[in-house]
Amino acid sequence: MTEKKIRVLIAKPGLDGHDRGAKVVARALRDDGMEVIYTGLRQTPEMIAEAALQEDVDVVGLSILSGAHNALVPQVIANLQANGQTDVVVFLGGIIPEDDIQNLLDHGVYKVYGPGTDTREICKDIREAVKTKA
Amino acid sequence: MTSALIDSLRKGNRLALSRILSQVENGTEAGLAALEELFLETGTAHKIGITGPPGSGKSTLVNALTRELRRREPEKKVAIIAVDPSSPFTGGAILGDRVRMLDLQDDKQIFIRSMASRGALGGLAEQTEALSQVFDAAGYGFILIETVGAGQSEVDVVNLAHTTIVVDAPGMGDDIQSIKAGILEIADILVVNKADRPGADQSVSYLKNMVEMGYAKSINNSNHHLEDFPDNPVRATPSADWIPPVLKTVASEYQGITELTDAILKHAAHLRQSGQWHAKDQAAIRTNISHQLIAGLLENFHQNVPAELVDSLVEKAQKRVISPNAVVRDLLAYNRNNTVESSE
Numbered sequence: 001m002t003e004k005k006i007r008v009l010i011a012k013p014g015l016d017g018h019d020r021g022a023k024v025v026a027r028a029l030r031d032d033g034m035e036v037i038y039t040g041l042r043q044t045p046e047m048i049a050e051a052a053l054q055e056d057v058d059v060v061g062l063s064i065l066s067g068a069h070n071a072l073v074p075q076v077i078a079n080l081q082a083n084g085q086t087d088v089v090v091f092l093g094g095i096i097p098e099d100d101i102q103n104l105l106d107h108g109v110y111k112v113y114g115p116g117t118d119t120r121e122i123c124k125d126i127r128e129a130v131k132t133k134a
Numbered sequence: 135m136t137s138a139l140i141d142s143l144r145k146g147n148r149l150a151l152s153r154i155l156s157q158v159e160n161g162t163e164a165g166l167a168a169l170e171e172l173f174l175e176t177g178t179a180h181k182i183g184i185t186g187p188p189g190s191g192k193s194t195l196v197n198a199l200t201r202e203l204r205r206r207e208p209e210k211k212v213a214i215i216a217v218d219p220s221s222p223f224t225g226g227a228i229l230g231d232r233v234r235m236l237d238l239q240d241d242k243q244i245f246i247r248s249m250a251s252r253g254a255l256g257g258l259a260e261q262t263e264a265l266s267q268v269f270d271a272a273g274y275g276f277i278l279i280e281t282v283g284a285g286q287s288e289v290d291v292v293n294l295a296h297t298t299i300v301v302d303a304p305g306m307g308d309d310i311q312s313i314k315a316g317i318l319e320i321a322d323i324l325v326v327n328k329a330d331r332p333g334a335d336q337s338v339s340y341l342k343n344m345v346e347m348g349y350a351k352s353i354n355n356s357n358h359h360l361e362d363f364p365d366n367p368v369r370a371t372p373s374a375d376w377i378p379p380v381l382k383t384v385a386s387e388y389q390g391i392t393e394l395t396d397a398i399l400k401h402a403a404h405l406r407q408s409g410q411w412h413a414k415d416q417a418a419i420r421t422n423i424s425h426q427l428i429a430g431l432l433e434n435f436h437q438n439v440p441a442e443l444v445d446s447l448v449e450k451a452q453k454r455v456i457s458p459n460a461v462v463r464d465l466l467a468y469n470r471n472n473t474v475e476s477s478e
Contacts, residue, residue: 004160005225005250030226035250040233047239051232054246056152084149 006034006130008059011048012041013076016066021093021115025061028119029126045072049079052088058130064094074107089129093117136164140171143272148245151272155247158268159261169264172271177415179213179270180402181277183295185257185317188283190303191327193234195385195394196280200238202388202395203276210275211243215266217259219282220250227251231280245274257281257288263422266294284317292320293421296414297401299394301325302341304333318344321378323397329382329390341380376404438469 010026012019019041026036037055039048052060060080064072073092080088092104093113101112110129113122136157142150154172157165184192184199193216200212216231229248238244251259258281269277281291292298300321318324324345326337379397383390405411447461 005252007156026228030221030228031224033224033226035220035227035229035248037229037248038233040236050239051246053149053152055248056156 006059006126007037007055007057008034008061008126009037009039009048009052009055009057010061010063011039011043011051012063013043013045013048013072014064014066014068015042016064017041018065019063021065022061022063025063025093025119025122029061029123032123032127034123034126045075045079048076049083049085052080052085053083057088058133059089059091059126062090062092062094064092064096067095069094069096069104070100073104073109077108087133089126089133091122091126093122136167140168143172143268146273148242151245151268152247155265155268158264159249159259161261165264169267173267176267176270179266179274179277180297181266181270181279181295182398183279183281183291183298184301185281185284185288185291185298185320186301186325186327187285187303190283190301191385192280192283192301193231195299195301195325195327195383196231196278197235197237198383198385198388198391199394199398200235200244200276200278202391203398204241204243206395206399207275211245211273212276212278213266213269213272213274214238214244214246214278214280215249215262215269216246216280217249217251217257217262217282220252222253225252245269251282254290255288256290257284258290258294263294263418289317289320293418296405296411297322297398299323299325299398301327302337303328304331304337319348322376322401323394324378324380325383325390325394326380327383327385330384330387334382338380338382345378345380375408376401435465435469438472439465443468 008029010022010029012022022038026038029036037051037057039051043051048060048062060076062073062076069092073090077090080086080090089110090108091110091113096104096112096114104112111125139150139154143154154165154168158169159165184196186192196214196216200214203210203212214235216229216235218227218229218231220227227250229250231248232246235246238246247265249259249262249265251257254260258279262279266277266279279291279295281288298320300318300323302325304326318341324341326334326341328334329338381390381394381397383394385391402411405414444465447456447464450456451458451461
């Protein structure tokens with residue numbers, strides 16, 4: 001039996017239509033040997049939590065470029081918890097002002113990545129986070 | 135812990151269902167134990183396979199079909215297992231079928247599970263059948279199984295599905311493609327999707343032609359040709375009492391979906407009336423057992439026969455002292471009697 005595959009949901013909550021960043025990250029995680037479920041644009045927090053439940057993922061990656069992160073991210077996390085998925089690692093990428101980051105981490109985000117992040121760093125962080133949760 | 139999960143699954147808890155699916159997919163002890171228990175509660179779901187080349191619109195068709203099935207038979211829950219390929223190099227995968235199934239997100243009676251093929255080559259993943267059993271036990275009345283984009287020989291889905299739908303799109307090939315053996319032969323229903331594109335009517339007529347030729351043959355010659363392949367996984371042979379219809383759909387516009395649903399439900403009724411439902415179920419179980427037997431026997435063999443003996447015989451074969459066939463004969467004899475009877 002091979003080692004357990006890490007399953008990651010990559011989702012874009014809210015209304016912005018730019019998914020290049022999300023796709024680059026999805027591709028990088030795939031190349032790192034993970035199974036990445038990609039859900040597409042314009043997802044509500046409820047839809048994202050529902051997909052995470054059906055796919056039993058270890059990790060949810062959110063990409064937000066619209067500026068609505070302070071509203072959307074806590075809602076996604078609240079929905080995950082309401083469904084009983086308290087052990088899922090949530091990470092966030094996009095245009096997130098420095099001042100907002102601490103608040104998001106307090107809400108349970110594992111880490112926030114800005115533009116220009118080395119995707120290898122993301123892969124490494126995810127592997128570590130999943131290992132410590134297990 | 136597993137039995138608590140199984141109890142929650144029986145009560146309709148979807149997180150428990152999801153967790154059990156993961157255990158089963160990963161082949162853990164807990165997963166195997168759950169499957170042994172849950173199998174006894176299976177046998178009621180109608181399993182529908184959807185296969186066809188990449189880009190023919192399988193996921194979009196599943197989206198439209200699921201909505202129609204829910205409308206027609208609202209008391210039945212629908213599960214979807216969508217298989218996408220794993221990278222042969224990294225083992226990673228991007229599972230993107232959900233992107234085409236966004237219409238199904240608000241209905242809690244629908245459960246979509248993406249699966250990576252993890253190196254399996256028949257169009258499904260190793261554990262796809264096992265996952266379908268979990269859904270069956272969890273009370274899902276329809277289970278739709280979407281294969282990876284399939285070419286000509288990814289036909290495993292036929293062992294698993296009661297009804298197999300082969301989806302094609304206009305312009306995928308000429309009439310010689312459609313008379314080749316393989317994927318088209320397994321269809322219970324043929325669909326030309328994207329039928330608003332040029333060439334749709336031509337594709338339909340190619341496929342109809344192929345169906346007519348195939349069934350003329352099976353009526354005239356009975357099925358003795360199947361005896362050439364005693365291990366043929368496709369045990370339910372084509373029979374003249376069900377001629378696969380060729381249907382046109384535009385799944386993105388929900389066109390032709392009513393007719394497709396009619397055909398699926400009609401096929402299920404046909405299988406039940408003709409006794410083939412029972413026969414297919416038995417064939418699927420037989421195939422399942424035979425796969426596990428092969429794996430088990432091989433493991434048993436490797437425990438029984440020392441690796442050094444295998445290595446030394448491989449060496450001999452490589453020097454062209456004996457043939458691989460003779461190696462196998464010697465190894466099997468050793469496995470039976472625990473001694474080397476040299477064939478020399």
